[in-house]
Structures are given as structure tokens and as C-alpha cells.
Amino acid sequence: MEPPKIWREKRGKYLAMGVECSDCMTKQFPFTENCTKCGSKNVKKYKLATTGKVLYFSTVTQTTDEMMVCTPYLIAIIELADGIKVTGQIVDCNLSEAKEGMNVRMVFRVLARNGSEGLIRYGYKFAPI
């Protein structure tokens, strides 16, 4: 876990900031210098919608060492209200209660800890509404 990397990605992971193309109006995430649809450099910051629904999900039981403490957890592809799709965990939800099509809201949580004294990586997750 590298401090410069965490700092660099704060706009996307902490604030859920993407971009909106001023030419073709496409909203996209994560932040890019060029519009991924029309290639225009004329892009401006865009804050993602904070609600959405679960498209697909799975329960993870085998993962990397830093995430093992969280298992079993739910990972999902979420379609936000503005049409942008992102991957994130579903929290505050019993494993058996997760459903495709379920409405969720974006919440700010700990993603992983680098040991008991190391850095903490934060980012968005999703909770049922």
C-alpha cells in the first residue's frame, strides 16, 4: 500500500469523481484525460450518482491476505442511477438477503488495512436502501 498511490486516487475512490464529456455528454468512470467514447479532451469533473441497483453479485470466500479478514463478503457490479457501472462490495446486508435488482446507496468504508499499524485504504461500497 503506497501513500502516493492512495493520494493520487482519492478523487475516484474517496469522492467517486468521474468525468463528463462536454462534447458528446457521455458520463464515465474512472477519471480519464480523454473521453472514452469520442476521444475529446474537453472533459469536466463529474460526481457519480449515489444510488443504483445490483446487476450481478457473488459471495467471495477466497481472496488475498489483506482481504481475508472480511470474508465471506459480497462483491457486485452496480448500475448507478446515471447509467455508469462500477464494481464494489455490498455491506450492511446479510449474505442470504442480497438479490439481483436490489436498490443500493453508495457508502464510504474501509477497503483494506495494511496490518494492525499500517495504512488504511478507504473507498466506496454499497448498502441496501
Place this chain on the structure above:
Amino acid sequence: MVKHNVFIIGTGITSFGENYENGASQLASQALTSAIENSKITKESIQSTFIGSLVSGSNSQPSIGANCLRESNIITPHVRIEAGNASGAAAFHQAYLGILSGVYDCLAVVGVEKLSDFVNVGLVERILSSTIDYKWEFEMGATLTSLYAILTKAHMREFQTTMEQLAAVPAKNHKNGVNNPNAQFRKEITIERFLNAKRIADPIGKFDPATHCDGSASVILASEEFILQNKDINSKVPILGSSYASDSLALHHRNSLTELNASKTAAATAYKMADIKPEKINVAEVHDSYPIGEILAIEDLGFFKKGEGGKAVEEGLTEQNSQVSINTSGGLKARGDPFGATGIAQIIEIVKQMQGEAGKRQVSSINYGLAQNVMGTGALTHVNILGEEEVKK
């Protein structure tokens, strides 16, 4: 129309599995020297060596070319090519282009991986995180397995693919693997055993993924002119099509989760190069790292209609000597999956089939063969088409 001037003249492969005695460079050296021996050429004929591997081994020296070649007593330039799980096929493709361009006449390709050293929890998952979107999938909590679980669910939802159909894939591949002396697992497993196993990322069960193991595979490529000048060469299998295509790393950036667009695009180009239709393929090695991988492959490569892959496997249409024999080697599932070596091992199986030397795994009518090697969840796919052996012994 691409000139068909590149041939496979020799193959070498180690047994796949847990090989604690040998390091990555030793495995690579064993495969390489055995391929040179098999091709009946001198070591000095090889002009360059292309090595495909994702991490090679645990020794923080992924570029193992220098050691591998020194241990093989060969002096050639070498380059390592990394393309995730498709590193083997990627190295193969670059060598193919090298000969096609006319710059080289004889090249060696080696695929290698040494994964049994990674015994700590989560290390292989971390290695595999490089094949998915590291920042926006892996760091958010996704693993390669959980993303394949989502691909599986998408197919189940759209086409009513059943758990029984999915389990039929590894069951069939384990049955094929029994006849492969190099396979890690040479034992049949019943469909019930797959269905009753603990889920590791539902709907994917504990026995569904291919195992990450050790192994190396190597092929020697040569031009028509080189073969004419070297009378000892007694076998040449033509490469009729070789192509690759890419897609977004992250699943959430794709429009469809019921197909791998990279596989479709790469296959379309390879079929065009070979000037054949998918129906002409009667033996194929496809990337069955998870059961859904094989189902998506046989649909995307054009062997079966979209949505009918699961049914086709269940009805036995992909068994040896059926409509199209899929993964006669046992696939990644039974052979084991040392990432970089897998792509070359797939090509070797097709070469053996084209030579009529696949033993009990031999398909009865040889026509054209295909190998498909996928990185991650389909961010990159390599497709190679081989024709029947041209020099009879």
C-alpha cells in the same frame, strides 16, 4: 490473403503439476531442449527465443531467459513476453510474426510458470489481480474467481444454463485428462462431486477452477525455406491463422457479459487468415480455467450458437470424436494451469492431433485444429489455427 509460410517443426513439454525439485528456468530448459531434440535441428539454428510467462517463479526474476538458455547451453537473443494467462500464446504469436516477416527462419518459443512455491494464502490471487482491473475491480474486493462467477451468473440468467451443464465441462475434461501422461490430474470426477462441493464464489465451486501449478512447454517454429534446407526435419505442421484481440479489463465497462468479444474478434481474423469456417474445426483446445470459460469459448469461436454451449456440453457434443472434440488434453482443468506454459501446451496438443500422434486422445478425422488462450476475464484472447501435418513419415 496471408502467405502460409510458418510451421511448427518440434515440440517439448514437461509434466504439469507440483514439481518441487525444479525451478522455473530448469523447467523451461527441459521443455526447450526436448523441443530442439524433437525437431531434429541443431541448437545453433535457433536465431532467437521468445519466452511467455506471467511471473515465472518466486525468485523475483521474471526474466528467466538468460538462465534458461545458459542451462540449455544455447546462445541466442531472448525476450520475455507477458500477457497474463495468455502469455504463452502471446509469445507464440510474436515468434510467428518474426518468421512471417522474413527476419527469422527458425525460432524457439517457451512458455513457463512455477506456481507451487506460492503457498501463502492469497498470493496467487494477488498475482492474478494483474489480469483484471487492479484499481477498480481487485482493490474494490473482486477476485478473478468472483468475476468469473458473475460471468457464470450472467449466462445462467440469459440462457437458463444449469449447474449440471456447467459441471459437465470439468467432468468431461477430467475424463479426457486420464489419457494425457503430462496432465496433473489423471482421474475422472463425477458431475455430482462438482455439484456438491463447497462454493468459493457462488456459483463457482471448490473443484471448478483449474489448478495453478508448475510446468513448461516449448515449440520450434521454422520457415518453408529453412525446412527445405534441413533434410532431417521430418514433420511440419502449418500455422494457418494466428490472431489476438482485446477488450476492456473491467467487466463493468463491457456491454455484454454473455460473450467474450475479444474471443469473437480474434477468431474472426484467424478464420479469415486460414480461409475456413468454424465448422471445419474438429479439434480445439480452449481456455477452461472456469467451466463458463469453455462454454463461452465454444459459442464465441462459432462451434455452437450463442446460449447453446451449456446444452452442447451436456449432450456430449464436445467429447472426443463428437461434433467438435474440445480439450482432448484434459484442458486447463485436468492438465493443470501454469499460466505461461498453458498457451503453448494447448498448441502442442493440437500439433499432436494434426500429426496423428495423440495416442488414446487422437481424434479420428483430422482437418483443422484451433487453440484459444484467454487473459483474465477476456481482456485479451489469442486464437491460433493449425492445419494437418504436411510431411509424412
